[in-house]
Amino acid sequence: MSSTPPRPAKKMAYFPKLEYTASHTSDFRRVLWTGEHSQLVIMTVPRSGEIGEEIHEVDQHLVFVSGSAKAIVGGEEKAINPGDLVIVPARTKHNFLNTGSTPLILYTVYAPAEHSFNTVHKTKEEGDRLEEEGKDEPPSWAKK
Numbered sequence: 709m710s711s712t713p714p715r716p717a718k719k720m721a722y723f724p725k726l727e728y729t730a731s732h733t734s735d736f737r738r739v740l741w742t743g744e745h746s747q748l749v750i751m752t753v754p755r756s757g758e759i760g761e762e763i764h765e766v767d768q769h770l771v772f773v774s775g776s777a778k779a780i781v782g783g784e785e786k787a788i789n790p791g792d793l794v795i796v797p798a799r800t801k802h803n804f805l806n807t808g809s810t811p812l813i814l815y816t817v818y819a820p821a822e823h824s825f826n827t828v829h830k831t832k833e834e835g836d837r838l839e840e841e842g843k844d845e846p847p848s849w850a851k852k
């Protein structure tokens with residue numbers, strides 16, 4: 709995942725039926741698009757799973773497609789349901805725990821990019837390992 713792509717073309721990126729796409733992958737994390745100022749990612753968190761407590765240097769907007777969760781953001785807890793949007797400001801500790809009986813499906817926008825342009829993590833453990841090894845870095849041209 710280390711090769712750097714060219715900067716994205718200055719044209720529309722179109723994702724028809726994004727909720728369908730997000731609901732039909734079992735990957736924990738899959739980057740769909742990376743631009744100079746933001747990144748679109750879909751995620752599937754298994755039953756009893758979690759995103760994992762973390763702090764990013766970027767803003768993150770999460771839209772929940774299906775399932776239910778407990779959001780913990782900056783020490784505040786909130787029950788999350790399909791259709792909900794949660795915004796996590798940069799440098800804010802957060803975690804999302806799947807509290808339902810089905811996978812938690814969501815898409816998220818990082819601003820700017822948080823992951824490599826071609827990231828696909830089959831599991832949370834794989835994602836954690838690649839991040840720790842420095843193999844999941846955003847492109848150098850992504851604005852920080």
